[in-house]
Amino acid sequence: MREYMKFYIDGQWVYPVSPKSLDIINPATEAVAGRISLGSVADVDLAVTAARKAFEAFSRWSREQRIDLLQRILNEYQKRSVDIAHAITEEMGAPACLALHAQSSSGMMHLSAGIKVLRDFKFEEDRGLTRIVKEPIGVCGIITPWNWPIHQIACKVVPALATGCTVVLKPSEEAPLSAYIWTEIMDAAGVPAGVYNLINGTGPDVGTAICSHRDVDMVSFTGSTRAGIEVAKAAATTVKRVTQELGGKSPNIILDDADLPVAIGRGVRDVMLNSGQSCNAPTRMLVPAKKMDEAVAIAKEAAEAITIDVPTDNDTIGPVVNKTQWESIQRFIQIGIDEGATLVTGGIGRPEGFNQGFYVKPTVFSNVTNEMKIAREEIFGPVLSILAYESLDEAIRISNDTEYGLAAYVSGNDMEKARTVASQLRVGQVSINGVGDSLAPFGGYKKSGNGRESGDYGFHEYLETKAVLGFTPANATR
Known part of the structure; x- marks a missing residue:
């Protein structure tokens, strides 16, 4: 049985402020497959504080530094992809072939795609006398579902780091085991302290605390439409950006x-x-x-x-x-x-x-x-x-x-x-006719959400747009 009783905050494995455990049930056997801790508002505060502190330096990393970081994460991921597949089978019942060749492999796909997009992504553009600059939005609260656990973690965390943002991740409490291996990968790759943080917990407790936190600049959520509405309500008081990939009836x-x-x-x-x-x-x-x-x-x-x-x-x-x-x-x-x-x-x-x-x-x-x-x-x-x-x-x-x-x-x-x-x-x-494209933008109309994930469209969700007027000529006047 897997036991993950600590959170990953500010580059360290730490116990929650107020310990409370949850059993993870293997859906094939109905037996306990693992045990995790559930967090609280106090844990969220610690993680957000660490992410806010780390953002100042990490947001100024060069493109080359971020590419190197993502490549290190990819290298470490390749060593653990089978471990991740096994965890996904235990936590949400995915057959071995699907867990390895679709679920786990999606993490490598998003990392490789993120590196590819980052190499050529335009963060600056001149329009006449004005320079348009794309800058990292800040601290990102990421809340992911249980049905494609690593796919959704990677498709959110990768563009966040690629654009210079820092992250507080709350994976689903139904399928958190693979998220811990992902976090061990981040640690082994040398992600700077505070840039990436992991907290477990329920939506009403930890999820709401992340969404409503004044120092979280953006929330990316995937889950049901019902839960997505609650995420938007919790985030509204701080006027932060919220992107949602919700339900469907395709x-x-x-x-x-x-x-x-x-x-x-x-x-x-x-x-x-x-x-x-x-x-x-x-x-x-x-x-x-x-x-x-x-x-x-x-x-x-x-x-x-x-x-x-x-x-x-x-x-x-x-x-x-x-x-x-x-x-x-x-x-x-x-x-x-x-x-x-x-x-x-x-x-x-x-x-x-x-x-x-x-x-x-x-x-x-x-x-x-x-x-x-x-x-x-x-x-x-x-x-x-x-x-x-x-x-x-x-x-x-x-x-x-x-x-x-x-x-x-x-x-x-x-x-x-x-x-x-x-x-x-x-x-x-x-x-x-069944054609797929992993770099194509993915997201919904109507109650299926807002915002887009994957490829370069996924990067834009983690960026603010700044216009610097009079930037181009050295002697520009109003």
Whole structure:
């Protein structure tokens, strides 16, 4: 069992001011996998004070110094990537293959991308007599979720350090074990004292204290829309910048000329990946009404081909993160049945052969309308809803008829048609025919949040813009 009872503040491992412990439950076995300490307002004060003190010097580091620091972190990360994968499997149930090749590897991806972007990023630009300068915003409070723990830590911490900011990190208390290994990596890489700090705790306690702290200049939060609203409220009194990557109910439009086995098979797998615990999962599949029967048959076969086993094996999906999440998903599946949707495969209860662990059957509903709760609310589990459309205009209308706007997917052979559909979807990112891009900006419209992550767009969130008038000519006058 892993025990991490200290926090990392000002370059030192220290005990919390008022010790209080929390057991971390392995969702596959329901046994205790680790134990951490929970922090308080007093711990937040110590971490923010350290970050504020470190900011003065670190914000003036050169580009070359920051590149060298990120490279050292990357080198240390490569030594510990397998350790991180094992921790992710224990804390949130990711299968071994997913934990290593998607979850853990995402940390290396963000570090490599951050170094690449930093080499050429323009922090200064001249416009006539004025110089536009991008400067680090200051102390950044970073609050990350449990579903992609290292991915979200890296995609926030890397641009913060790359731009000269200092950090106070609060990882999810549901999946904090990998965050400790990340912190050991930061320490081994020689990150200066106070530049990076780690505190554990709950959202209402430590999260709120970070968001409302007068010496925190910016908060980056990923989590549910409900929690994101509370983050914004807590931050409002200090008028700090808040960026949020929140919930989603992403549409997946299958065009009438799409290769159905390819497009639908990919769509089903993308929903089930990570046990359905991804905010951008394409959980609303829209298919032409005349092809509904064929589409449902393909989706059923694809879902039933997904294997479930203990997450130490390389199976497709493992358990969901905890009992609360499992029970919520079960309620949604029952709601779908009660609403009159057709249960194609899956359903309530654990999969056959599982008497423990928070495992959910890969579930597919057809004959879903967009007014049903299973089509409107984020289930955050391996549950797919298939909806019919008669025309492209109707498909676009249904896709946009949601309070969310994080991601969307379009599949079809006619690229001009696919591009036209993509241009009308009110979301932050659209993938055509399954194409991905790790450097593309990621973030949402509407209640899916604000701000963008990844690549150079992720850097801008951690920068203030200063205009220096009359900078260019040496003898400039008003």
